[in-house]
Amino acid sequence: MTNPSKRKSPFTLHSRSTECAARLGEVHTLHGTFQTPIFMPVGTQATVKAVTPENLVELGAEIILANTYHLFLRPGHELIREMGGLHRFMNWDRPILTDSGGFQIFSLRKLAKITEEGASFKSHLDGSALFLSPEDAVAVQETLGSDIMMCLDTCIPYPADRQETLSATELTTRWAVRSREAQKETGQLLFGIVQGGMYPDLRALAAEQLIDIGFDGYAMGGLSVGEPHDLMMEITEHTAQLLPQDYPIYLMGVGTPADLVESVYRGVDMFDCVMPTRNARNGMLFTSRGRVVIKNSQYRSDPGPPDESCDCYTCRNYSRAYLRHLYMSREILAYHLNTIHNLHYFVGLMQEMRKAIADDSFLQFRKNFYALREEDKY
Amino acid sequence: MTNPSKRKSPFTLHSRSTECAARLGEVHTLHGTFQTPIFMPVGTQATVKAVTPENLVELGAEIILANTYHLFLRPGHELIREMGGLHRFMNWDRPILTDSGGFQIFSLRKLAKITEEGASFKSHLDGSALFLSPEDAVAVQETLGSDIMMCLDTCIPYPADRQETLSATELTTRWAVRSREAQKETGQLLFGIVQGGMYPDLRALAAEQLIDIGFDGYAMGGLSVGEPHDLMMEITEHTAQLLPQDYPIYLMGVGTPADLVESVYRGVDMFDCVMPTRNARNGMLFTSRGRVVIKNSQYRSDPGPPDESCDCYTCRNYSRAYLRHLYMSREILAYHLNTIHNLHYFVGLMQEMRKAIADDSFLQFRKNFYALREEDKY
Numbered sequence: 001m002t003n004p005s006k007r008k009s010p011f012t013l014h015s016r017s018t019e020c021a022a023r024l025g026e027v028h029t030l031h032g033t034f035q036t037p038i039f040m041p042v043g044t045q046a047t048v049k050a051v052t053p054e055n056l057v058e059l060g061a062e063i064i065l066a067n068t069y070h071l072f073l074r075p076g077h078e079l080i081r082e083m084g085g086l087h088r089f090m091n092w093d094r095p096i097l098t099d100s101g102g103f104q105i106f107s108l109r110k111l112a113k114i115t116e117e118g119a120s121f122k123s124h125l126d127g128s129a130l131f132l133s134p135e136d137a138v139a140v141q142e143t144l145g146s147d148i149m150m151c152l153d154t155c156i157p158y159p160a161d162r163q164e165t166l167s168a169t170e171l172t173t174r175w176a177v178r179s180r181e182a183q184k185e186t187g188q189l190l191f192g193i194v195q196g197g198m199y200p201d202l203r204a205l206a207a208e209q210l211i212d213i214g215f216d217g218y219a220m221g222g223l224s225v226g227e228p229h230d231l232m233m234e235i236t237e238h239t240a241q242l243l244p245q246d247y248p249i250y251l252m253g254v255g256t257p258a259d260l261v262e263s264v265y266r267g268v269d270m271f272d273c274v275m276p277t278r279n280a281r282n283g284m285l286f287t288s289r290g291r292v293v294i295k296n297s298q299y300r301s302d303p304g305p306p307d308e309s310c311d312c313y314t315c316r317n318y319s320r321a322y323l324r325h326l327y328m329s330r331e332i333l334a335y336h337l338n339t340i341h342n343l344h345y346f347v348g349l350m351q352e353m354r355k356a357i358a359d360d361s362f363l364q365f366r367k368n369f370y371a372l373r374e375e376d377k378y
Numbered sequence: 379m380t381n382p383s384k385r386k387s388p389f390t391l392h393s394r395s396t397e398c399a400a401r402l403g404e405v406h407t408l409h410g411t412f413q414t415p416i417f418m419p420v421g422t423q424a425t426v427k428a429v430t431p432e433n434l435v436e437l438g439a440e441i442i443l444a445n446t447y448h449l450f451l452r453p454g455h456e457l458i459r460e461m462g463g464l465h466r467f468m469n470w471d472r473p474i475l476t477d478s479g480g481f482q483i484f485s486l487r488k489l490a491k492i493t494e495e496g497a498s499f500k501s502h503l504d505g506s507a508l509f510l511s512p513e514d515a516v517a518v519q520e521t522l523g524s525d526i527m528m529c530l531d532t533c534i535p536y537p538a539d540r541q542e543t544l545s546a547t548e549l550t551t552r553w554a555v556r557s558r559e560a561q562k563e564t565g566q567l568l569f570g571i572v573q574g575g576m577y578p579d580l581r582a583l584a585a586e587q588l589i590d591i592g593f594d595g596y597a598m599g600g601l602s603v604g605e606p607h608d609l610m611m612e613i614t615e616h617t618a619q620l621l622p623q624d625y626p627i628y629l630m631g632v633g634t635p636a637d638l639v640e641s642v643y644r645g646v647d648m649f650d651c652v653m654p655t656r657n658a659r660n661g662m663l664f665t666s667r668g669r670v671v672i673k674n675s676q677y678r679s680d681p682g683p684p685d686e687s688c689d690c691y692t693c694r695n696y697s698r699a700y701l702r703h704l705y706m707s708r709e710i711l712a713y714h715l716n717t718i719h720n721l722h723y724f725v726g727l728m729q730e731m732r733k734a735i736a737d738d739s740f741l742q743f744r745k746n747f748y749a750l751r752e753e754d755k756y
Contacts, residue, residue, distance in 0.1 A: 050710040325453040332428040
């Protein structure tokens with residue numbers, strides 16, 4: 001399917017796997033170009049937790065995500081504009097994608113009320129009553145100055161019945177129209193979000209409507225919300241096929257290393273997830289051989305690095321014994337070193353996948369990926 | 379006064395102020411030489427909280443301190459030896475001074491019992507009963523592999539009567555004799571600690587006895603324990619004069635920027651204090667014009683760096699507004715950036731003092747130091 005919109009795509013396709021839907025490309029933004037498939041570290045409050053921008057550059061991050069909802073609440077988008085925009089504020093000069101706030105409002109839905117006009121919600125910080133329309137979400141993101149903006153959407157819980165799913169999906173489409181109309185000519189990209197729940201025909205309907213509107217990229221929302229893993233992959237595969245292949249395809253909020261491999265296999269280009277950063281702070285390290293729970297006593301006097309095959313700053317300089325000591329001692333350096341390692345793992349996994357696609361050997365890569373982690377398919 | 383011991387001093391004197399007791403020199407250790415006067419960042423649990431060794435090198439730290447008591451309890455000195463020693467364990471190849479545990483046992487004295495033999499105490503981690511003799515303290519520090527070891531001492535509370543002070547001071551001397559005898563020929567330096575409370579004649583007695591034993595350097599303990607500031611300075615000045623001028627003189631656990639200036643003025647060479655790191659985590663930044671409490675609303679939209687005249691990583695890249703946002707949001711990066719700035723300030727202050735001594739303009743430096751901070755003499 002091709003995109004009927006006149007907007008020039010920011011995506012350049014370099015090559016396709018002959019074995020599966022995996023593809024290699026790049027996306028052009030106001031703050032430079034990033035390679036796809038890509039993983040975007042999450043920097044919710046204008047900081048990727050526990051690391052500096054220099055750490056992110058060193059570990060190979062090309063684009064990060066920041067959360068509109070959180071920055072809207074604190075410190076406020078107008079303040080960030082006064083301080084020179086989000087890039088200057090947080091000292092990051094590479095691309096930034098901002099989500100729309102839709103997922104946070106969904107997560108906090110006991111505090112929210114969705115109407116045709118937009119989302120009324122209470123601040124999780126102080127309970128104050130707030131309102132965000134699709135137009136507001138675009139305006140806030142334009143004020144922040146992110147490179148890729150997301151339309152405000154209504155995320156659908158799992159399970160949800162067909163009628164509920166249809167009505168939320170259609171509302172997302174109407175909001176997408178309003179988002180598109182609200183967008184000013186700033187050079188920032190705007191992505192639409194495909195909802196449709198776990199109903200393949202509603203995913204198709206949503207995709208068709210968004211393509212009609214015409215966006216700079218297409219995201220799949222409402223996945224990884226509690227559904228069985230097989231169902232998530234089925235809907236991902238189905239939806240990715242419905243989207244225009246000359247635009248970037250983004251699977252929001254996913255996932256484990258295996259999820260990334262399986263989704264790239266199915267044609268996804270962009271990912272974000274709190275897993276590498278959050279799990280780092282909980283002492284869980286991702287490695288090529290599976291997960292390492294660093295507090296376990298088996299690592300007490302283990303002189304080896306977290307991952308023998310890793311060349312990140314943490315693995316080059318510290319032992320599992322030291323990382324365990326830091327974690328048991330609740331030292332801040334534990335969060336810093338674990339986060340560097342985990343993000344390096346996620347970013348590096350995408351680099352390996354890009355290389356495999358370039359070599360047209362993605363199936364072999366995928367086979368090796370699972371072979372190495374015999375005991376932990378996570 | 380000269381030192382009667384035959385041990386070669388690790389201290390080389392470069393120059394003396396003609397205006398006051400300030401002096402410029404260097405101390406030679408197994409892991410290299412550091413310049414004095416020097417400030418040693420505190421790395422209690424084998425990490426200077428919230429920063430990496432590379433951050434410490436970049437901000438100019440030449441030597442750090444680690445706490446024997448804490449490492450003895452967790453992860454254990456034998457484990458650290460197995461992992462290649464403290465330097466390898468924590469990835470720091472410059473000098474390390476370890477305290478003896480005496481001050482921690484003093485701080486936790488409700489859990490401790492001091493006898494002639496040593497200190498019986500309960501672990502603050504799990505309440506288990508432990509014992510540390512002067513010989514143990516040396517052995518633990520030899521096992522850790524620190525460059526400068528401290529004798530186990532009995533710190534004296536303030537206020538304390540003369541008899542209590544005399545008896546604790548004499549016990550410290552007897553422990554110092556045992557420490558010296560226990561020391562193996564590892565090349566590690568061993569410093570004695572002068573107690574004597576707030577009694578000038580007992581400080582003199584303690585100094586005389588320690589000089590008789592003969593150490594590689596002399597520390598003043600039992601200061602900054604609640605006494606009035608003028609009294610602390612009086613005892614510091616008095617005690618520094620009693621110590622051999624061809625050996626390094628170390629004032630333990632001190633202090634504010636003004637304390638450092640006043641103590642260098644009185645002839646002190648070495649300092650350590652948790653203030654720059656701890657206050658950083660509480661949102662207090664030290665600057666050439668006094669203290670900045672970053673959470674204050676006056677910094678909400680302040681685009682300037684913490685200190686206009688500072689060239690640390692934090693000041694080069696971040697605004698007060700951003701640091702306030704991180705602090706209010708309890709982001710780990712707040713602790714990291716604030717700590718880098720505060721340590722850079724303390725380390726830089728010592729560099730400025732060394733330059734002033736080299737130029738023989740210490741009194742002018744001291745005058746400027748106070749003139750800049752008209753409203754905050756801290």
